[in-house]
Amino acid sequence: EDQVTQSPEALRLQEGESSSLNCSYTVSGLRGLFWYRQDPGKGPEFLFTLYSAGEEKEKERLKATLTKKESFLHITAPKPEDSATYLCAVRAGGGGADGLTFGKGTHLIIQP
Amino acid sequence: AAGVIQSPRHLIKEKRETATLKCYPIPRHDTVYWYQQGPGQDPQFLISFYEKMQSDKGSIPDRFSAQQFSDYHSELNMSSLELGDSALYFCASSTPSSEQYFGPGTRLTVT
Numbered sequence: 001e002d003q004v005t006q007s008p009e010a011l012r013l014q015e016g017e018s019s020s021l022n023c024s025y026t027v028s029g030l031r032g033l034f035w036y037r038q039d040p041g042k043g044p045e046f047l048f049t050l051y052s053a054g055e056e057k058e059k060e061r062l063k064a065t066l067t068k069k070e071s072f073l074h075i076t077a078p079k080p081e082d083s084a085t086y087l088c089a090v091r092a093g094g095g096g097a098d099g100l101t102f103g104k105g106t107h108l109i110i111q112p
Numbered sequence: 113a114a115g116v117i118q119s120p121r122h123l124i125k126e127k128r129e130t131a132t133l134k135c136y137p138i139p140r141h142d143t144v145y146w147y148q149q150g151p152g153q154d155p156q157f158l159i160s161f162y163e164k165m166q167s168d169k170g171s172i173p174d175r176f177s178a179q180q181f182s183d184y185h186s187e188l189n190m191s192s193l194e195l196g197d198s199a200l201y202f203c204a205s206s207t208p209s210s211e212q213y214f215g216p217g218t219r220l221t222v223t
Binding site: 031032034036041042043044045046049087093098099100101102103104105 | 153160168204
């Protein structure tokens, strides 16, 4: 059974204080690891897709990396508007329309 | 850019009633997914469709059914509603094997 574990569950940072969020996964045949941002009561917003170990992607203050067992979402010099829940998800299996398995997310609060 | 459209945005039903949720994917996306997110929980995959055929099945109760139509929109039908069905229901769309884009969700409250 596919499993995704995110840590920490919650993280409070000061504005400008960089940190990293962790996503550990166990899947049989990874076909993509995804990072989403979710604001309360809204749908998850796509951030990144990573497919193979060693891959890295960046977008503004965010950078996602992938190893064979985990992924990190690094946030550099965060601003209050970066406050949200960050969800990690994996897709396994052989079909192109397979559902995602999500972790429980990291609730990030950036204080001014 | 066009996004996934879901309707209704809010729905209140009583126990044992039925509900139908609708999803209109991003133009040129032929794959639709349904997820359920309970309070404080992560999204749970229910079911997906590709080219109007069921593709993958997750933890969808037998009381629920779904289909995708020729214009690629999808409907999730929920019968014999229970209090535990109260949740946010998200639809996502994609092209095959690409990232999924989520809609704003339908908040279902069962009383």
